[in-house]
Amino acid sequence: MSAATESRTAYLAEFTRLEERLAHKLAQNADHHDAWFQRRRKEAIGRFAELGFPTTKLEEWKFTNVDRIARMPFHSTEFRADGLSSDLLADLPLAHAAFEQRCSRIVFVNGHYNPQLSSRDLPDKLIASSLASAIQHDAPGVREHLARHAGFQNAAFVALNTAFLEDGAFIEVPRGVRLGAPIYLLFVSTPDQPIASHPRSLIIIGDDSQASIVEDYLAVGDGAYFTNAVTEIVAGENSVVDHYKLQDENQEAFHVATVQVHQARSSNFTHHSISLGGSLVRNNVTVALDGEGAECTLNGLYIAAHNQHVDNHTVIDHIKPHCASRELYKGILDDKASAVFNGSVIVRKDAQKTDARQSNKNLLLSEGATINSKPQLEINADDVKCSHGTTIGHLDEDSVYYLRARGIGEREARSLLTYGFANDVLNKMKLDAVRVRLECAILARMSGGHAQVEGQ
């Protein structure tokens, strides 16, 4: 029996244990309405059993080998209230900022909602809760949208997430509400053993509403673990959604994340994807522009060193006419790091007047770093504006000389230029707290300690 098959079997056995655990929970609580979801869960595990973990023979996984994930015996853990203290959380820069600022905070530890660490007061009209309880209470939005957007028929990791779905965030902003403060979702792992978590979030932004949502993935402590996240976002008509996904997992982490977005007419969705940590990282972002006049911006930055591997797959699906998409992904790769960018823009037959621009730019800081960049345009309409491009380069030595000729040391000059390369991605971020934290993190990483940034 191969390692991958063995691992698949292990997940199936784990699923049986999960079902028993859930059945036990259900027996204790007579007031449940989630039979429909348990059926979906079974379908998902069935599909995962058929698909297994993807191999590099699949075009979508050609450059990312997930054998290391498949071979590790990762287990889900049960909720532990003592998993993390709020003191520890206060040391995490962004979490700390979220504590300080007026912001709705929901914290998940190893995939489980932690009420002690989460905000108690939420703005009026905002529904922000644990998805587990939303499923249990049969929130209408859940039944309408959960697992309706992120399909698992051809996505093994989504199938796995759906099968093992225990918790995550459920956000519902009703029609016509403009949230002033961002919603901060913290997913923290405590990997004292090889744990797997499958956080699942459902974010529904009503018509004419506006919200900023930050997802932050990180760990407290060392050790290998596996995060397999899925987020579904539904942007209503004329809504404005500013979504951040920050990945700063530890050096041994495996991180696979799927973000699936559905946009209605005239909605405006911005996604910032920042990948700093992890050993093996895969981000799948798919946006369906399914209403006239919808706009999306995908803004990505990946920084990898040592033997890190980061793979970003994005799909922008122009379904309806008069939609616009802007995509800029930038990568900075050092040592023997490797990265993949695969950006696909699909223009359907009816999507006339599509305006799509895509760009992927990479900075290689060493001879050993590699990037596989593949922009793809699939155009089935005739009156559209589409462009794409990829650049791969090194630091400009004339620029290094110019900075040095002004007294700036060589090492600092190189880190400043590298930071400058990343900066146009950061400058697109509207949330200052997030931007400043990232600027500091990036400068510190580039120059090994020095980190002083002012807003401008």
Add this chain to the structure above:
Amino acid sequence: MLEIKNLHASVDENEILRGIDLTINAGEVHAIMGPNGSGKSTLAHVLAGRDGYQITHGKVIYEGKDLLAMHPEERAREGVFLAFQYPVEIAGVSNMYFLRAALNAIRKHHGLDELDAMDFLKMVREKMKLLGMDETLMNRPVNEGFSGGEKKRNEIFQMAVLEPRLAILDETDSGLDIDALRTVSEGINRLRGPKRAIVLVTHYQRLLNYVVPDFVHVLADGRIVKSGGKELAHELEEKGYAWLEESAEPAKSGVNR
């Protein structure tokens, strides 16, 4: 302050500087003129420390130290400044951040406290006004999207902030309209002083009407073929460089042999 002795420099085996001798004292303004390809810019970059030149003979002593043994940033911290002919655009780094990093590197070298953003802004505001630097220009990435004139002005502004002891200006006048030339010249003149030396590398005499040099040298084929006072510049303006290049021919073949 600066002593250049029999300096020979090559790029990829091609000898560009063929024995430069030049002494510059504090308080003096020297103009180095010459036709295109005479080695003016090479001399400027060799003094600033750019990679890619092989120094085959000679030495450069700056304030008693071997200048050629120093890294570019060490030279800058010791007070050498080169205003670039083609200032480099630096994406994503604001002019303000860049210049403060430069100033602080120099201050640190001299054992002075680093300036924070507020103190720095206070310090540079006046100099910005003098050189007509808009504050919005300060918040834009270094030289990115600047017009030619703005770039040159930015170089002189940097010089005004960093206050070097030896300033080398490489064709700072080229491409400037008359108003910009006046502003830039004013900025240069303001920096003239008994403790500072300025080297104007230029193709044209025009700048020298505004910044009057103490000495003028003509560079041709990698050597200084003639030196004199400010009147030499006027002579060049009238006669061009041809008469000097002809007289330089024998010297050139002499080196080759």
